Amino acid sequence: MTAATQTTRDAISERPDLRLIGIIARKELRDAIRSKWFWLWAGAFGLLAAVLANVALPGSQVSEFGNFGRSAASLVALVQIIIPLMGLTLGAQSLAGQRESGAMRFLLSHPVSRTEAFWGTFSGLAAALMATATAGFGAAGLVTGLQGGGANAGSFVRIAILSWVLAVTMLGIGLLVSTFTNRSGAALGTAVFVWLTFAFLGDIGLMGTSVATDLPVSALFFAALANPVEAFRLASLTAFSGSLDVLGPAGTYAVDRLGDRLEPVLLATTALWAIVPAGLAAFRFNRSKDL
Amino acid sequence: MIEIRALTKRYGRNEVLTDFSLSVARGESVALWGPNGAGKTTVVRCLLGLVGYEGSIELDGLDVKKFPKATRQKIGYVAQELSFYDDLTVLELLDFSADLRGLDAERVDSVIDEVDLADHVDKKVAELSGGLKQRLGLAAALLPDPPVLLLDEPTSNLDAQARDGAIRLLDRLRNEGRTLMVTSHHMEEVGMLVDRVIGMEDGRITIECDPTDLAERLGIRAWLQLVLTNGSTQAAVDILTEAGFTARRNPRGVLVEVPAQGKGRAVATVQHAGIEIQDLEVWR
Numbered sequence: 412m413t414a415a416t417q418t419t420r421d422a423i424s425e426r427p428d429l430r431l432i433g434i435i436a437r438k439e440l441r442d443a444i445r446s447k448w449f450w451l452w453a454g455a456f457g458l459l460a461a462v463l464a465n466v467a468l469p470g471s472q473v474s475e476f477g478n479f480g481r482s483a484a485s486l487v488a489l490v491q492i493i494i495p496l497m498g499l500t501l502g503a504q505s506l507a508g509q510r511e512s513g514a515m516r517f518l519l520s521h522p523v524s525r526t527e528a529f530w531g532t533f534s535g536l537a538a539a540l541m542a543t544a545t546a547g548f549g550a551a552g553l554v555t556g557l558q559g560g561g562a563n564a565g566s567f568v569r570i571a572i573l574s575w576v577l578a579v580t581m582l583g584i585g586l587l588v589s590t591f592t593n594r595s596g597a598a599l600g601t602a603v604f605v606w607l608t609f610a611f612l613g614d615i616g617l618m619g620t621s622v623a624t625d626l627p628v629s630a631l632f633f634a635a636l637a638n639p640v641e642a643f644r645l646a647s648l649t650a651f652s653g654s655l656d657v658l659g660p661a662g663t664y665a666v667d668r669l670g671d672r673l674e675p676v677l678l679a680t681t682a683l684w685a686i687v688p689a690g691l692a693a694f695r696f697n698r699s700k701d702l
Numbered sequence: 703m704i705e706i707r708a709l710t711k712r713y714g715r716n717e718v719l720t721d722f723s724l725s726v727a728r729g730e731s732v733a734l735w736g737p738n739g740a741g742k743t744t745v746v747r748c749l750l751g752l753v754g755y756e757g758s759i760e761l762d763g764l765d766v767k768k769f770p771k772a773t774r775q776k777i778g779y780v781a782q783e784l785s786f787y788d789d790l791t792v793l794e795l796l797d798f799s800a801d802l803r804g805l806d807a808e809r810v811d812s813v814i815d816e817v818d819l820a821d822h823v824d825k826k827v828a829e830l831s832g833g834l835k836q837r838l839g840l841a842a843a844l845l846p847d848p849p850v851l852l853l854d855e856p857t858s859n860l861d862a863q864a865r866d867g868a869i870r871l872l873d874r875l876r877n878e879g880r881t882l883m884v885t886s887h888h889m890e891e892v893g894m895l896v897d898r899v900i901g902m903e904d905g906r907i908t909i910e911c912d913p914t915d916l917a918e919r920l921g922i923r924a925w926l927q928l929v930l931t932n933g934s935t936q937a938a939v940d941i942l943t944e945a946g947f948t949a950r951r952n953p954r955g956v957l958v959e960v961p962a963q964g965k966g967r968a969v970a971t972v973q974h975a976g977i978e979i980q981d982l983e984v985w986r
Contacts, residue, residue, distance in 0.1 A: 423771055423772050425768075425770070425771050425772065431802060434798070434801045434802055438787070438790075442787070442789055512788075513783045513784075513785025514785050514787050516747075516750075516752055516781060516785065517781065517785060517786050517787075517842075518802075519750070519751075520750055520752070520774060520777070520779040521799065521803060522771040522772070522774045522775040522802070522803065523771070523774075523802055524770065524771055700753060700754030701713070701752070701753040
């Protein structure tokens with residue numbers, strides 16, 4: 412044993428170390444980039460985004476939005492399907508997969524705390540998801556720009572940033588799912604169920620419930636915010652159209668009731684959705700007794 | 703160096719360790735020996751803080767629960783299941799491990815040479831055989847040059863030649879003054895590597911002894927295969943049976959059951975009868 416390693420050993424702190432979080436994040440990002448699934452998702456998302464932008468731009472007057480509006484609305488629809496599926500499945504399989512295979516025990520046999528292991532994993536996967544979203548928005552932005560739709564670049568960037576927030580939200584929820592099981596297959600199944608609930612059943616269920624129970628308009632709006640995918644959609648619509656009139660009575664209610672506070676409320680809601688599930692997942696992972 | 707007091711561990715209602723206490727001195731090597739499910743691996747995982755437990759564990763004076771990172775910094779660990787990150791290459795995995803411990807690339811190169819993995823550094827972990835994975839596990843454990851080595855069945859996946867090499871390496875590490883805790887099923891390995899054996903069953907210590915006494919204390923018997931000159935096999939069986947041994951012929955000569963610590967008397971009995979023993983093997 413050398414004096415150098417003795418010194419390193421004695422100097423170690425129990426507090427979270429950003430250097431260790433960064434090392435784990437780099438490994439997770441590298442793993443994701445090497446995965447064929449990553450390229451498949453990124454390629455499919457980029458391609459679909461470019462196609463949608465191309466189809467939406469030429470002079471159809473079907474929508475009340477302008478050309479950019481149609482392009483953005485198409486992108487939002489695409490994002491709210493693909494990004495949640497990616498984030499949920501990636502997150503759900505991550506911790507459960509590492510626990511199932513024993514790799515998490517290998518990682519935590521190092522002087523690495525569970526907090527560092529969690530946030531390193533989270534950061535690396537979040538970066539991979541953001542890269543995928545950026546690829547999609549980059550492709551769509553290129554097509555939009557080439558066809559003269561660059562005047563709304565600011566709104567476009569805001570929606571791209573919101574899609575990052577949605578990616579982080581779904582990753583957090585996926586990781587939260589992952590803390591409930593050591594089996595990767597079970598985590599994946601649960602993640603797909605959660606995705607279906609958020610992406611489809613939430614919307615349909617909300618409409619059905621409002622019809623069946625005669626839900627007040629105000630409750631309908633706030634119930635929509637309880638679904639992170641809906642919260643993203645509302646924030647995105649506000650970002651590129653400036654209003655929620657397109658949503659009908661619930662949108663009109665929200666605009667009338669919240670006025671200038673509408674956008675901050677929507678942004679705060681999406682931010683909360685990004686923070687709370689990841690925080691809960693970190694808490695549960697930290698408190699789990701056995702690995 | 704290691705102080706375990708009243709360690710109790712439950713998985714649900716199943717108590718896998720019960721009031722387990724053990725003290726290991728600095729530089730001492732100890733084997734946890736026992737059947738599957740005895741609780742050996744759980745002791746190791748408790749030491750690493752990978753599982754929750756009741757009782758207390760101190761490593762070099764540090765409470766494992768209060769200082770998990772500091773205690774793990776002092777430990778090199780080889781897991782029984784040898785699970786790493788399958789998509790990384792050997793070199794990438796060791797670089798990752800070294801980064802986490804704040805070690806430089808030179809240390810990685812040195813350890814690769816030490817465990818003879820230089821020809822495999824570009825292979826993905828998933829492509830490695832069980833023996834190579836075991837060497838990789840040892841390499842990762844040795845990276846920090848740790849004062850304590852926890853080895854959970856360190857040679858279980860190795861062939862005979864690789865096992866000899868690993869035992870020589872571990873013996874050298876022990877002689878360098880490290881504290882070793884080994885779990886093992888192999889009595890020969892235990893005999894060669896450790897100063898003290900802790901026998902375990904159902905989460906409790908059942909026996910504590912010198913490794914040379916283990917087989918005798920446990921009443922374990924061995925089989926001695928005697929390879930004899932042509933024509934003397936039946937005579938040897940008769941002589942051995944007369945002397946109280948259980949012996950029988952087989953295609954290679956004579957197979958005789960002996961106490962683990964009493965093999966010499968069977969050999970002497972045959973030799974005193976004037977029968978030449980060409981070769982012998984011990985089976986357990």
